[in-house]
Amino acid sequence: xxxxxxxxxxxxxxxxxxxxxxxxxxxxxxxxxxxxxxxxxxxxxxxxxxxxxxxxxxxxxxxxxxxxxxxxxxxxxxxxxxxxxxxxxxxxxxxxxxxxxxxxxxxxxxxxxxxxxxxxxxxxxxxxxxxxxxxxxxxxxxxxxxxxxxxxxxxxxxxxxxxxxxxxxxxxxxxxxxxxxxxxxxxxxxxxxxxxxxxxxxxxxxxxxxxxxxxxxxxxxxxxxxxxxxxxxxxxxxxxxxxxxxxxxxxxxxxxxxxxxxxxxxxxxxxxxxxxxxxxxxxxxxxxxxxxxxxxxxxxxxxxxxxxxxxxxxxxxxxxxxxxxxxxxxxxxxxxxxxxxxxxxxxxxxxxxxxxxxxxxxxxxxxxxxxxxxxxxxxxxxxxxx
Numbered sequence: 611x612x613x614x615x616x617x618x619x620x621x622x623x624x625x626x627x628x629x630x631x632x633x634x635x636x637x638x639x640x641x642x643x644x645x646x647x648x649x650x651x652x653x654x655x656x657x658x659x660x661x662x663x664x665x666x667x668x669x670x671x672x673x674x675x676x677x678x679x680x681x682x683x684x685x686x687x688x689x690x691x692x693x694x695x696x697x698x699x700x701x702x703x704x705x706x707x708x709x710x711x712x713x714x715x716x717x718x719x720x721x722x723x724x725x726x727x728x729x730x731x732x733x734x735x736x737x738x739x740x741x742x743x744x745x746x747x748x749x750x751x752x753x754x755x756x757x758x759x760x761x762x763x764x765x766x767x768x769x770x771x772x773x774x775x776x777x778x779x780x781x782x783x784x785x786x787x788x789x790x791x792x793x794x795x796x797x798x799x800x801x802x803x804x805x806x807x808x809x810x811x812x813x814x815x816x817x818x819x820x821x822x823x824x825x826x827x828x829x830x831x832x833x834x835x836x837x838x839x840x841x842x843x844x845x846x847x848x849x850x851x852x853x854x855x856x857x858x859x860x861x862x863x864x865x866x867x868x869x870x871x872x873x874x875x876x877x878x879x880x881x882x883x884x885x886x887x888x889x890x891x892x893x894x895x896x897x898x899x900x901x902x903x904x905x906x907x908x909x910x911x912x913x914x915x916x917x918x919x920x921x922x923x924x925x926x927x928x929x930x931x932x933x934x935x936x937x938x939x940x941x942x943x944x945x946x947x948x949x950x951x952x953x954x955x956x957x958x959x960x961x962x963x964x965x966x967x968x969x970x971x972x973x974x975x976x977x978x979x980x981x982x983x984x985x986x987x988x989x990x991x992x993x994x995x996x
Contacts, residue, residue: 613905614912620679623664627683630655631690639691642816643964646809648773649694649816656698657727665702666709670717671725677851677919678912681858688862689869692968693816695859697732700769700817703852704731704778708795710847711835719831720776720795732774733852734765734796736976738821747791749781751828753837758794758828760801764821771820772805774798778848779824780840791840794832801826813967850918853929857911857936860972861904864936864943867965868900871947874955887950896950900943907939927989934982937972944969 616624634655642649656662665680666672675683680702688695708731709721723729737748749763763781768774775798780791796803806821835843875887875897887893914932917923944966948955955962973979988995 613909616678616682620676620682623673623675623679624682624686626659626661627686630659630661631686635687635690635694639694640961640964642691642693644815646811646815648770648818649691649697650773652691652694653697653730653773660725660727661698662701662705662727662730663725665706666721666725670709671722672709677854678915680851681854681911681915684855684858685862685865688859689866691816692859692863692866692965693814695862696814696817696971697770699855699859700732701730701774703848703855704733704776706851707778707793707834707844707848708776711793711843713831715831716795716834724776729775730770730773731776731778732768732770734768734777734779734822734824736766738764738766747780747782750784751781751792751794752784754827756830758830758833760796760825760828763824764806765824766821767819768822769817769819771809771818771822772798772803773818777824778834780844783837786838789841790838791844792837793834793840793844794828795834796824796828796832801828812970813964814971815967846923849926850923850929853933854911854915854918856972856975857907857914857932860933860936860940860969861907861911863965863968863972864904864907864940867940867944867947867962867969868904870961870965871900871950872897874951893950896946900946903939903942907935910935925989927986930977930982931986933972933977934979934986937969937979940969940972 634652638649638651660673661683663672664675664683668674684695684699684702687698705724708716708724712721720729724731739748751763752759752761763779765779768777777796777798778793779796780793782790783792786792802825804823806823809818809820811819875893878887911932914928917928923929944962948962948966951962985995
């Protein structure tokens with residue numbers, strides 16, 4: 611009996627993702643990992659399929675997918691290629707506040723071109739020097755009479771970096787108080803920007819996650835929401851979706867590693883005895899443990915996605931817990947799969963090695979698992995979050 615029965619509409623989105631995953635992403639996954647080259651061909655395929663407008667409403671030219679559909683699509687893509695799944699997740703999470711908070715003029719300039727497959731977006735939030743303390747931004751913006759002046763706005767680890775066209779970016783106005791951030795859409799072709807260092811990651815090697823510096827003049831029409839409205843307008847639409855799609859990426863990586871492991875186990879036999887790995891009790895137990903972990907995490911992730919869709923998120927604990935659960939499941943499954951695979955898993959280029967390295971990123975990407983656990987514990991004990 612299936613644990614979850616998607617709607618016809620959700621099945622349609624998943625079918626599109628699975629076709630792209632198997633025919634576009636998986637054949638390139640090892641190559642883009644080995645060469646650390648941004649998967650442009652995959653994004654060209656996404657644009658052609660309409661996926662760059664996955665969450666954008668149909669009346670703005672998008673596909674109008676619900677939150678759970680987006681989660682399932684990202685999960686399927688990450689099963690085939692973690693780097694591409696992460697880049698697409700960042701596109702979706704940065705697009706979310708753009709279409710949710712856009713003015714009519716911003717819909718024409720930003721949202722409709724994204725839906726048409728003409729723009730790749732990403733998030734530029736975390737800053738060098740603040741680590742996982744993403745609430746402690748240092749970059750500042752000066753307000754002029756009809757514009758904003760960016761001066762050395764430096765962001766660390768911008769996924770897709772120079773390959774994106776639009777950047778969702780918060781910064782502090784010069785006269786703002788602590789935590790009072792203002793959100794902007796930066797257009798790569800309309801500001802000065804630089805890549806401040808190459809990306810050479812242990813995992814997620816093709817996501818071009820480099821530090822960037824931005825400067826230049828922004829018109830007021832590039833501001834999203836009100837000034838210093840980060841807490842009241844932006845976070846409520848951005849953070850839950852950002853967290854649940856992080857969970858989707860790592861759930862997908864875990865599923866990819868599990869499937870690779872099962873294929874190995876069912877196809878491998880000992881040359882001297884002819885006995886199959888699938889017949890060994892210890893292997894059967896490992897497979898069972900991985901499946902239980904995956905199903906348990908999927909139940910949480912899908913339930914939280916439904917809460918977000920219904921805007922029933924007064925308590926932030928579930929959606930940040932889902933990230934930690936998916937991160938830890940990815941680590942457990944990839945390590946267990948590697949042990950089951952034995953020497954063949956450790957020998958040179960192979961999919962399990964790629965999944966294992968990609969899974970490591972989850973626990974250390976901001977907000978780190980340690981920060982999430984700290985926040986959840988403080989919530990339970992009624993202590994201040996920051």
